[in-house]
Amino acid sequence: VGVTPLHPLWQSPLTIPGGTRQSPINIQWRDSVYDPFLKPLKISYDPTTCLHIWNNGYSFLVEFDDSADRSIIVGGPLENQYRLKQFHFHWGAINEWGSEHTVDSKFYPAELHLVHWNAVVYPTFEEAVMEGNGLAVIGVFLKLGAHHEGLQMLVDALPAIKHKDAVIEFDVFDPSCLIPSCPDYWTYAGSLTTPPLTESVTWIIKKQPIEVDENQLEAFRMLLFTSDGEEEKRMVDNFRPLQPLMNRTVRSSFQ
Numbered sequence: 001v002g003v004t005p006l007h008p009l010w011q012s013p014l015t016i017p018g019g020t021r022q023s024p025i026n027i028q029w030r031d032s033v034y035d036p037f038l039k040p041l042k043i044s045y046d047p048t049t050c051l052h053i054w055n056n057g058y059s060f061l062v063e064f065d066d067s068a069d070r071s072i073i074v075g076g077p078l079e080n081q082y083r084l085k086q087f088h089f090h091w092g093a094i095n096e097w098g099s100e101h102t103v104d105s106k107f108y109p110a111e112l113h114l115v116h117w118n119a120v121v122y123p124t125f126e127e128a129v130m131e132g133n134g135l136a137v138i139g140v141f142l143k144l145g146a147h148h149e150g151l152q153m154l155v156d157a158l159p160a161i162k163h164k165d166a167v168i169e170f171d172v173f174d175p176s177c178l179i180p181s182c183p184d185y186w187t188y189a190g191s192l193t194t195p196p197l198t199e200s201v202t203w204i205i206k207k208q209p210i211e212v213d214e215n216q217l218e219a220f221r222m223l224l225f226t227s228d229g230e231e232e233k234r235m236v237d238n239f240r241p242l243q244p245l246m247n248r249t250v251r252s253s254f255q
């Protein structure tokens with residue numbers, strides 16, 4: 001509207017008026033500050049809380065039963081424990097870009113987001129989305145390399161959800177197989193990276209990427225933004241542009 005640039009995918013303003021903690025950002029390694037008081041992040045997921053995998057027309061996501069504290073994270077920068085709600089990915093048309101966050105201005109070909117919400121303080125996910133300490137998202141970079149066994153289970157399901165709104169049941173999956181063993185992470189206060197862009201996310205970005213192979217990345221790129229019967233648009237480049245750091249410090253859990 002007016003001179004505000006609109007996002008090509010959402011036709012909504014790229015920047016939100018008054019936004020002071022927007023995501024994603026570039027993580028300048030040398031500007032991050034080691035915080036010795038940061039605890040290790042504790043992750044305990046129950047693989048049977050997995051419900052289904054679906055194409056929402058922007059990414060593909062795996063959703064979990066979050067009606068109890070069965071798949072949770074605690075510790076790290078977090079004051080409370082947070083419940084796993086869903087995970088999804090962002091990726092590019094080619095391997096040169098695709099991640100939402102960058103490290104020293106380097107893009108990775110893809111980025112995994114594991115979305116958790118503060119069910120200790122807020123009664124519903126929808127309310128948590130609107131609150132400063134409502135969400136905690138673990139970000140994991142994907143880099144081109146060895147075949148990833150755990151990811152392959154997701155990749156095998158993608159042809160069945162090629163079109164927007166397609167969904168298939170997904171009974172058992174433990175997303176901790178997608179999280180690198182190295183405990184090191186960066187953390188900062190940020191936002192959702194799609195509308196409503198609310199400033200409710202404590203970001204926990206793992207320093208170590210996971211390796212996936214070319215065929216697995218190509219499988220992401222065969223998904224469609226479009227519904228069955230519409231003119232096909234390949235689901236690629238579903239990442240938001242970098243946002244200004246403004247008055248924020250990125251902390252590291254490692255020296």
Ligand SMILES: COc1ccc(C[C@H]2SC(=S)NC2=O)c(OC)c1
Nearest residue numbers: 113115129137191192193194195196
């Ligand atoms: C209405 O609540 C929403 C809407 C969209 C997303 C997904 C966005 S936000 C993110 S991080 N990456 C994404 O693609 C949510 O995820 C927490 C929550």
Ligand SMILES: [Zn+2]
Nearest residue numbers: 088090113193
């Ligand atoms: Zn995301």
